[in-house]
Structure formats: C-alpha cells, structure tokens
Amino acid sequence: MRKYFKKLLSYSVYRRTLITYSISILVITTLILMSLYGVFIVSIKQNQIDSTKQLLGQLVREVDNLKTDIDNVASVITSDSRTLKFVQNKEDNKKDNYYLFLKLQEIKSAYSYIEDISIVNFNNGKCIQAIGNNGGGKANIDYALSMLEQKKYIGVRTIRQIQKTKNVVSFLQYLPYYNAMVIEDVNADWFQYSLNDNHRAARRVYIIDVDGSAVTSNTRAVVNNQPLSEYFYSIITRLNPREKSFVYDDKVKRQLVFFSESPEFGWWFIDMQDYSYFNSRFQKISIIFVGIALALVSFCLLISVIFNRKIQKPLVELDMAIARGTHEKYLKENYIKTLYLYNLLTGEQMPLFVPQKELNYLEEHYSGNYYCVMLLKIQDKSPLDPSVRKEEYKLYRYAVCNLSDEIFGDDFRCKAVDMGEDQVGLLFFLEKKAVEEEYALCFRQLKEFAEKMFPILVSGSLGIVVDSRRDIYASYHKARQYMEMNQLINREELIDANNQVSANYQEKNRKLVESILEYTEYNFNNPDLSLKSISQVFGLSTAYLGKIFKSVQGEAYSSYITSCRLEKSKLVLLQTAKTVNDIAAEVGFTNSTYFATLFKNTYGMTPTAFRSQYHN
DSSP states (O other): OHHHHHHHHTSHHHHHHHHHHHHHHHHHHHHHHHHHHHHHHHHHHHHHHHHHHHHHHHHHHHHHHHHHHHHHHHHHHHHSHHHHHHHHOSSOOHHHHHHHHHHHHHHHHTOTTEEEEEEEETTTTEEEETTOOSSOHHHHHHHHHHHHHHTOOEEEEEEEETTEEEEEEEEEEEETTTTEEEEEEEEGGGGOOBSSSOSSSOOBOEEEOTTSOBOSGGGGOEETTEEHHHHHHHHHHHHOOSSSEEEEEETTTTEEEEEEEOTTTOOEEEEEEETHHHHHHHHHHHHHHHHHHHHHHHHHHHHHHHOOHHHHHHHHHHHHHHHHHHHHHHHHHHHHHHHHHHHHHHTOOOOTTSOHHHHHHHHHHSOOSEEEEEEEEEEESSOOOHHHHHHHHHHHHHHHHHHHHHHHHTTSOEEEEEOSTTEEEEEEEESSSOOOTHHHHHHHHHHHHHHHHSSEEEEEEEOOOBSSGGGHHHHHHHHHHHHHHHHHHTOOSOEEOSHHHHHHHHHHHHHHHHHHHHHHHHHTTOTTOSHHHHHHHHTSOHHHHHHHHHHHHSSOHHHHHHHHHHHHHHHHHHHOOOOHHHHHHHTTOSOHHHHHHHHHHHHSSOHHHHHHHHHO
C-alpha cells in the first residue's frame, strides 16, 4: 500500500487531482457535518420533549391503572356480607360493626399504599374505619357529605391518625341504594414518581388536581415566593389547552414545563427542565462530532483510492448475485419454518414436498422439555372498511409477531406464529413445568406498546403446559377456549388456563355466589330483584355474573329466585290466612295468576289446595 501511494503521488496530475479531491471532500464533509450538528441539536431537544411526554404518559397510565385497583377493592368491600349488613342497619349494631372493622383491616393490610378505608352509613350516622375510631368518624361523614353535594368522588385532604397527620388522596364510591359511601384513602406521596435514577439530580414529577391543589408534598414547595402548585395552575388557566399533553416554554425562568393530564383523575402530571440541561448535552457530543468528521474524511480518501472502476463493477455484480440467491433461499427457509410452527399449534401434518432432512432439523431446533402456547387476539378500535380489513390485519399480525419475539424473547425461548385472521400464536419452549409471573408482565408490555403504536386492542390467553410435542395442540386448544371466555367477560389482562390459577378463580367465584345468595335472602320479596339488578349491586357484567352463578350453583339465577319465592310462599300459606293475591305480592310476584300457575307446575296443586290439604 505504501509503494502504491508513493507511485501515485510521483505524477503531478495525480497529485493535483488528489489534493483537489481531498479538499472537496473535506469542505463538503464539513458542511454536511455542520448541518447535521445543527439538526442534531434541535433533534435532541425535540427527542427530550417527546421522551419526557412519553414518560409522563406512562406514569399517567400507571396511575390510571391504580383507579382500576381501587375500584376492585371497592367492589370487594361492597359485595361482602358484613358491609351489606352495616349499610342496611338503621340502628347501630356493635357486633356487626366489629366484624366489619376486622374485614376492613384485613383488606387494608393487603395494600401498602392504602392508609385507611371507611364506610359511612348516612341512615344511622355511623362510620367504620380500618384504622379504628380515633375521632375521624365525624370528619369522614362531613367530608363524604361535602363531596357528595359537589358530585366529586376524588379529592385531596389531610387525615389524622394516631399522633400524626397524613396527606392522602380520597376515592369515594356512593351506594345510592343504601344511602352509604365507601372511602379509600391512598398515601398522596405514593404518586411522587422520579423520572431518572440519578439520586443527586433526580427529577421528581409534580401533581396538581383539577382545582390546582397540590397532590404530592414536593408540589407544595415554594420557589421565588410562589407555591409550585399555584405556578403550574396559572399556566394551565392561562393557556386553557385542549390537548391532554403539552409543553410550555417559560422563557423568563429559562425552563421547559411538561404537562400531561390523567383522564381518570383529571390531575395534571408535570415535569420541569431548565435549559442548562440541554447545553451540557450539546457540549458532551461536540467532541464526538469532531472525531466523526475526521474519521469520515479519512475513510472517504481511502475509498476513493482503493475502489476504482476495474474492481467496482465485478464486485457489484457479484454482490447482486449473492444477494439474489440468499434472498430466495431465505424466503424458502422462512416459509417452511413458519408452516412447521403453524402445524405444531394446529396439530396438522407437514406436506410431502418438505424433505425429511429439513423436518429432522426443525424438530431438533424447535424442541424443549415442556411446551406452552399463548394466543393473542387483535381487535381494531374502530370498524375497518371490508376492502382494507384484510391488508390492515396482515400488517397488525406482522407487527405483533415481531413485538412478541422481541419482548418475550428477553425472558423466554419462544417463537411467534401468524395464525391468520385476527390471531397470533406464541409457542414457548420451557425447561421446567411452571408458569412464571414474567408471562403476564411481558404480555402487559406488549399490549401497551402495540395499542400505543396501532389502533388495535390486544387480549391474550395462556394454554396449559404440556411435556410432549404431540400435545402442543392441546395447549393451543385450551388457549382458544379461554380466549372465548376472555371475550365473553371483557377482560383485558392475560387469562391463564393452568390449574394453579383456575383454583383461585373457583374460590373467588364461590365466595361471590355466597354473597349473592345472602343478598337474595334479604331481598327476595323485591319484585325488581333480577340478575341485572344483582350485577349492578356487585359492579359486574350481567353475562359474566350469570355464568359464574350457574357454574357454582348448578342452575340459572332466575330459576333459583323463583324456587326461593315459592318455598317462602309455602310457609306463608301454612302459617297465615292471607289471600293468594297478598301472598304473591309478599314474596315478590307481581301477578297472582302467574304465581298460582308456577306453584301448581312445581308442586302439583294450586296454593289453595295445598293449604286445604295441610289443614285437613
């Protein structure tokens, strides 16, 4: 190489050409790099804005998920028999109050962020608290009445505990049927997130509510004789933004203020960054740009000398030939792999045109001690035109397959398969027969990313773990069954078909049905009592509640309430002299003729004949 350059530079024409060429490359490269540097400066600032908005948006979604947990806790409380007894009592019952207090303490201990749980009975003016009666009962009642008058069900306040006070966010659920209210107090500083891991210069998220009041303690800080909460709220009221997320450039204080609103709470999540942060970033990359410029110039000079036309043309032709052959080979191999995985899930045989050698390789490559299938269902958020639906879903399946391989591939050995229509299969090759929590975590990450990037909804079901390649279809079939159940009950989380999880569901379902039976015993004489009204009381869908009741009790709820009312009517017939019309109304029937017909079909005689037979 040294002799080559020496010979090249011995000719003046080559020297002039090389010098001119080098200077041209240097000037052009410098201009390009200067332009890229300016664009990069703007890009860093914009990327920082975008990344911060995404982080705030993620925090908003996490806090919105908390609302779901709070609602679930409230549903557990309102469906408990002890709660129902307390809210139905017109007079104070010490024994019922004590049992309810123990239940609230049990629920509170399961959630570290819940400071207190209270149930207020407006009928008798009583309040039961999980932290005990420390003088806060009347304060809770007054607060509940005040929020009810304002029709507000989320508020920030200070509660008094033993020898201390606590700033909390109160979530209220009003039970109009009983004229009662459930209050869940969550530690306000639990929402005090950090946007980085640098403990010395950690950026904390600030939060204000719809009225501009500080939610977290850091938002109450005073800067330049002005509370931060007041400063943030003044920006919002002045701009009156229509977007749920925006950035405010405060040129006076030389800082960017990022705002993101929670749709569930109506709160604003806020982050502040001063301009010095961006300047420090620019200074650090300046040295990198200089190094890139020098390396690029040297590389261009080297390429200009080595690559002449004599070797460039054959190299290009050779590269094109190799690329063409490799591409065709890749398409064929990829098709066979996809077909093999698809047939594994569906239990079908491979076609005869696939060589046995290729099948042996695939069986060896896609093998494990245990296997499990996860099924992902894609649903568009808004109906698509039939003419574009097929192509759009092909794109959605392709994206979900790639996301699945990337997200699940970090923790598991697995492969995603395009199952056609609106489904994607994910086959896991496991070392041990166990279902880990990482399944649900990876699914949640996949779901959030896919639904953010595309206008789709993703639901999932996990089949049973099997120990043979022949039984993979059984895992796939079970995943399909649970996917249908998932669609029926409108659940968005991953549903698992494995035994250890289904046992928990059965226990929860049994306790739920016990609460329904107890509620029915108290309200059987209400003619409006039905599965629909029961589902409203327990906060669940009618179809889901009916399915659970029938699976546990062995009969539909309508049949059960009819049998219950008929049995009650027999007692009234034998113990009183009331007319059939009065008895029908007393046990919950609105039509005495219908009551008499049901009674005769069930017991083989009319109500009057039944009474006469007993007395005779």
